[in-house]
Amino acid sequence: MIYRSKAPLRLGLAGGGTDVSPYSDMFGGAILNATISLYARAAIEPIAENKVIFESADRKEQLECEAVFPLTCDGKLDILKGVINRVAKDYGIPSGFKLTTFVDAPAGSGLGTSSTLVVAVLGAFAEWLKLPLGEYDMAHLAYCIEREDLQQAGGKQDQYAATFGGVNFMEFYGDKVIVNPLRIKDKYLDELENNLVLYYTSTSRLSSSIISEQQKNVTEKKEASIEAMHHLKEQAVMMKEALLKGTIDKIGEILDYGFQHKKNMAKGISNSQLDEIYEAAKRAGASGGKISGAGGGGFMTFYCPGNTRYAVVDALNAFGGQVKRYHFTHQGVNTWTI
Template sequence: MFTTRHQPRIGTLVRARAPLRLGLAGGGTDVSPYCDLHTGAILNVTISKFSYATLEMTGDGKIVFEALDRDETTTYDALPYLAPDGKLDLHKAVYNRIVADYLGGAPVALRLRTSSDAVAGSGLGSSSTLVVTMVQAFVEAFALPLGEYDVAHLAYIIERKDLGLKGGKQDQYAATFGGFNFMEFYAEDRVIVNPLRIKDWIISELESSLVLYFTGVSRESANIIAEQVSNVESGKQSSIEAMHALRREAVAMKEHLLRGDIPALGRALQAGWEAKKRSAKSISNSNIDAVDQAAREAGAFAGKMSGAGGGGFMFFLAPPECRQKVIRALESFGGTAAACYFTSEGAKAWRV
C-alpha cells in the first residue's frame, strides 16, 4: 500500500474529464472467461463526449457526493469507509479505494461533483468513464504515482471487483488513454493498449461519414453480458464461434483503418455486428433491426450498436453526401441523430 505524503490544502479545487468511446470491433471479447481462455481483441476510439468531475477539499468533517446530471446529492460524515447503499455507489467505491490504498485509511472531508454527456446504459462506456474521471481527479489532488495503465486498472478493480458490476475491461482503458486504440486482453487481467497512428485524412473521412444515433432507450448491459458469459462457460459452440469472429474482425478492421480503406472498414464493421448478434439473443431486437434497415435504405453502408447492445447508441457509416438523409431517417424513429467527432486525448485533470 502506498501512502501519499501530499495532503491538499482546504479549498483545493481539482477538475477532471475523460472521453466516452465507440466500440468499433471486438466488443465482448474483453470479458472473462472468454479473454482468459482465448485472448480478446478490441478496436475502439474516443469521441467528443465526456464525463466530468470536480473535487473540492472542504475540511468540514463531511463527504458530499453530487451527480449534477441526475440531480442527486448524498452527504455523509467523513469516515474511512462508506458502505454501498444504492446511492451514488460509484462515488463511494472510488473514495473507499483511494482512502484504503493511498491515504493510509485516513478519511478526507470533500465535495465531489460529477456529470456526463451520456446517460448510464448508453453503450458509450459512461459508467466506467465516470470512474476513470473520478480516479483521475484524486490522482491530481493527492499527487498519486499512477500512470495510465495504473489508473485504468484501478478503475476496473473498483467497478468490477469492489462493486461486482458485470462488464469488460475496454472502457476503462479507452477513457484513460484516449484516441484510436487496438487493445489485447489476456488472462489474469493483463491488458496491452496499442495506440494507432491514423492519418489525418482518414480521420476526416470517417468523421464526415459517421452518424451517431441515440435510440432514446438506455439498457442494463449486465444482463446481456451475463448471457454472453453463460454461453462461453457452458461451451455453447455457436456463441464461442461468434466471439472468435468478433476478434478476427477487430484485427481486420485495424488494418483497414490504418490503410484508409473505408469500404473494407464498412464491410468489417457489418460483419462484426452480425457476429455480435450471434453471441447473445438479447443484443438486438425488432426495433433495433428496423432502425438499422431504415439507415441502410437511406444510404448507410454499415452500422452497429455501441457497447453491449440492446439499446443506447448506434452508429452508422454512410457516404458524406448521404449523411443528412440518414439522419432524417433515423430521427423518424423518435431518437436523436447527429455527427460525431473523435478525440486524441484521454483522461486529464487540472487545478483551478
C-alpha cells in the same frame, strides 16, 4: 482549491465483447475503439467538515454522509462510493470533500459511461492527492474497482480507452492488457468522422444482464456464442487494417459483419425496434452499423459512404431518437487544479 478531471467516452468500432472474461482468459480478446468529444467530468473541493458531499449534476442526485470509510454501498451513487472507498483504503483521504460529477451521455447508452466516470473520479483524486498513477495503473485500478470491489459485470476496454484516449487496438490475455495506439492519417480519420453517424435511440439498458449471459454462454461452452466472439476478434483486425491503409469505405461492411455475428453472442443484444432502425438506415444508404456497447439499446453507429449521411440522418430522425455530433479526440483523462 478545486481539483478537476475529464475523461473521454468511446466508440467501440470492432471486437466488442471479446474483452470480457472468461472469453478473454481462454482465447484472448481484441478490440478497436476511439475516444470522442463527449466526457465524464469530476471535481473535488476539500471542505473543513468531516463530510462527503455528492452532487451528480447530470442525474440530479445529491447525497451527504459522514467521511467515515468505507462508505456503505446501498444503491445510491455506489459507483462514486466505490472509487472513494478504494482510494481511502490504498492511499488515505486527508479531509472531507465535495465531489461533483457530470457525464455527457446517459448511463446505459453504450459509450462506456460508468467506466469513464470511474476514471474521471480517479483522475480528480490523483490530482488532489498527487497519486503516482501511470496510464496502465489508473486503468487497471478502475477495472478493479468496478469488477472486483463493486462486482459489476463487464469488460476491460472502457477503462483503458478513457485513460489512454485516441484510436487504439487493444489486446486482452487474462490479466494482461496491451494498448496499441494507432497512427492513422488525419484525412482517413476526418473521413471516418464525416461518414460515421452516431444515433441515440432514446433508450437505455442494463448492460450487466446481457454481459452476464454472454459470460455464462462461454462458461457453458455454447458453440454459437463462442464462434461469434471469434468472428468479432477477427473484425477488430479487419478494422485496424482498413483504418491504417485508408480503405475507409470498407468500414461499413466490417461493421455489418460484426453486427450480424454479435447478435449470436447473447439474447437481448438486438430487438425488433433496433433491427427496424438498422434496416431503415441501410435503405437510406448506410453500408453497415452496430449497436454500441453490450447492446439492447442506447447508441447506434452507422457508416454512410459518399454523401449518404444526410439521407440516413433523415431516416433516423423518423424514429424519434437524436443524432449526436462528435469529434474524435487524441487525449485520454486530463486533470488540473484551479
